Amino acid sequence: MSLEGTARLRQGVYRLLALGFSYPSPRLVETAAGAPAALDAYGLFDFSFSLDVVEASAEVARSSLEELEVAYIALFEAGLGGTACSLFESDHLADPRLGQVAEVRSAVRRTLLRFGLTLEGTLPDMVDHLSTELDAMALLCSREVTDWETSGRPGRSLSHQRELFEDHLGRWAPSLARQVRDAARHPAYTALAAALAAFVEHERQWLPRLVETAEALR
Amino acid sequence: MTTLLICADGWDGPPPDLDGVDSVLVDELCVGSRSVEAAIPEATDELAVAVHRRQVNLGALQAGMRRAGFDPFAVAVVDLDAVGTPSEFPVAVAAGLARARAFRGAAPEQIKLLPSDRRTRRGFLSLGAPTYTGAPRIVPEVCAADRGCDLCVTECPAGALSWSDGRVVYDPTSCVVCGICLTTCPVGAVDHPTASPAAISEEIAAAVAASETTTAIRFRCREAVVPAEPGWYQVEVPCTQMLTVGWFLAARALGAADVDAVPCSRGGCTLGGDERLAGTLADLATVVNAVGSPVADVQADDGFAAAATTRLIERFADPAAPGWVELSVSDVGSVTIDPDACTACEACATVCPPSALLSTSDDGVRITFDPRMCVACGLCVRVCPEVDEGAIALRRGFDLADRRRGRRTLRHDPTPRCELCGAPVAPASMLARISELLGPEGSATMALVGRRCIDCRGR
Structure with missing residues (x-):
């Protein structure tokens, strides 16, 4: 299991999950259908989260786009007095009465800017969306892959991943995953939530090990 | 269909004929992940593997199980090196399957990545397949921390548990998965996916039931490599320091002819020495001397559950009362x-x-x-x-x-009543103690405090 291959695998899982928690598109269903085979090339089954990723891919792939759209809206967009499950970090970590929503969002934005990542288009309020953070992690993994290819070292991308994960994604994604699981609106989203929880918990243990290995290379 | 994959290395003769189990010999099962997937028939819905624990590449084996669609925690693993005689092999398979069937799933935070000591030949640029074990989880709805209980916190040898504002906080990074919290918790609030009392109880019961002769139970630390001994079935536990007198008694209650435990073989346990196990075994001898062997109607589930020792002793038959029996470390x-x-x-x-x-x-x-x-x-x-x-x-x-x-x-202790509303004031001896602490200068205060409840003192 090469470290470069591991980075590719993690990039793929982050990307799959980012798509899974974005508004459903034909690309999601298509990607999910081919994900297990594609990720297997980079050692998917070496890891404990593999069964959850396979299950989530299968559930998404066997769902129609319309079903996914209905479930997505019911879970993440509609609801009296707020959505059933919010996909925004600020809804999980900030106390709106203390004006912390803007604080959380700017913290995410600052972190991404420091890593040279900016949001495209006109959706600045998406900065602390789950898919944005997952996508950012995927991009950082992609940089790690490039670093391995060009210099044989992971560069700073690994420590950036660890920082983004420990300061943001890793702090709230598990609670969101529990909410989605408890809401149990659609098997695809229940399975995606299980995959998110399994992968994030694994990253919590795996990232420090990767950083330690990278430091040993210096 | 239940499939049993057996490492062909060192196996003499054809695969064994076991009831309800389709046995398959697999070359290099202990070292290659792809061989697991390829050897499993499609109709398999339950999997067991028999491998040489000392040689097996556990990470690769677990990867193979996942590739074939099986959660490694739900797969029975039989250690060929721990089977005493060929006739005891079916016992080990039956017991392993019973333990695996008792697995009830693991939450993501209960899957612990084990430290890696395996580097591949390519050195730092690659890693061996990771290995995992089950980790404990505190069930907040059952935990008594809100009443002040912090027993797991004080007993945890790794400092992985802390008490904060009426709840126990678990740090998975520090946890060494010794299982001591599991047997320390008096209310059964610790859930352990791979060493649950139910799973171990099922394993022992199956080993005893499948044996044609008597079977003794040897609890073994997961790190220990213990040579096979005819008549002894090895039960893996996270750490032998977690064992209580109740667990040994429960094994006896399930029909084990004898019980003992072998700690890890790393030159003494890294979790604070073997004194705890030695104390437990000494207490076990004292208890058995005092009350004899467990009677048949003792339910082993009670023994392995929380407060194991005291529950089992309570359910013993009526031997001649031996008077006070002094113990050193036990939970009674x-x-x-x-x-x-x-x-x-x-x-x-x-x-x-x-x-x-x-x-x-x-x-x-x-x-x-x-x-x-x-x-x-x-x-x-x-x-x-x-x-x-x-x-x-x-x-x-x-x-x-x-x-x-x-x-x-x-x-x-009688409680004086409030002279105004009739509600209890405070226990008489508490009032006396406060009066004693305040001395003569507090006599005026106590004259009021002793007569009126807290709600009426301001009137």
Whole structure:
């Protein structure tokens, strides 16, 4: 299991999950259908989260786009007095009465800017969306892959991943995953939530090990 | 269909003919992940593997199981090196399957990545396949931390647990998965996916049932490599320091001819030495001498569950009462209260996790104690504000005749009533103690405090 291959695998899982928690598109269903085979090339089954990723891919792939759209809206967009499950970090970590929503969002934005990542288009309020953070992690993994290819070292991308994960994604994604699981609106989203929880918990243990290995290379 | 994959390395003859199990010999099963997937028939819905534990590449084996669609925690693993004789192989398979069937799933945070000591030949640029084990989880709905219990926190050898604001906080990074929290918890609030009391109970029961002769049970640390011995079936536990007298008694109650335990072989346990296990084994000998062997109607589930030792002793038959039996480390005890020093503040009863101590306030404060529920945790002694005066004491051990008496009153203190509303004021001895502490200067205050309840003092 090469470290470069591991980075590719993690990039793929982050990307799959980012798509899974974005508004459903034909690309999601298509990607999910081919994900297990594609990720297997980079050692998917070496890891404990593999069964959850396979299950989530299968559930998404066997769902129609319309079903996914209905479930997505019911879970993440509609609801009296707020959505059933919010996909925004600020809804999980900030106390709106203390004006912390803007604080959380700017913290995410600052972190991404420091890593040279900016949001495209006109959706600045998406900065602390789950898919944005997952996508950012995927991009950082992609940089790690490039670093391995060009210099044989992971560069700073690994420590950036660890920082983004420990300061943001890793702090709230598990609670969101529990909410989605408890809401149990659609098997695809229940399975995606299980995959998110399994992968994030694994990253919590795996990232420090990767950083330690990278430091040993210096 | 149940499929058993057997490592062909060192296996003589054809695959064994086992009831309800399709056995397949697989070359290099211990080293290659792809061989697992390729060898499993499509109709397989339950999987077992028989491997050489000393040689197996566990990470690769687990990867192979996942590739074939099986959660490694739900797969029975039989250690070929731990099987005493060929006739004992079916016993090991039956027991392994029973334990695997008892697996009820693991939450993501209960899957612990084990430290990697395996580097591949390519060195730092690659890693061996990771290996995982089950990790504990505190079930908040059951945990007694909100009543002040912190037994798991004080017993955890790795400092992975802390008590904060009425709840136990678990740090998975520090956890060494020793399982001590599992057997320390007096209310059964620790969930362990791969070493649950139910799974181990099922494993032992199956080993005993499948054996044509008598089977003895040897608890083995997951790190220990123990040579096979005919007549002894090895049960893997996270760490032998977690074992209590109750677990050994439960194994006996399930029909084990004998019981013992082997700690890890790393030159002494890294979790603080083997003293704890030695103390438990000494206590076990004392208990067995005192009460004899467990009787048939003892339910092993009670033994492996929380407060194991005291539950099993409580359910023993009626041997000649041996008087007081002193123990050194075990989770069974008896509490006494000195009425001359106790102020009936009820702190002991409030904190007692298994409710061995209870307080009621009918005609005053009444503190009762049931030795059959005491786990000798010592929290009652720790919280007693008058412990220096000798108000409360705990002895580790038991008296069968005393236990049969059941719950009894240890302390009864009348409570004066409020002269205005009739509500209880405070226990008389507590008022006396406060008066003593305040001295003559507090006599005016006490004259009011002693006559009126807290709501009426301002009137």
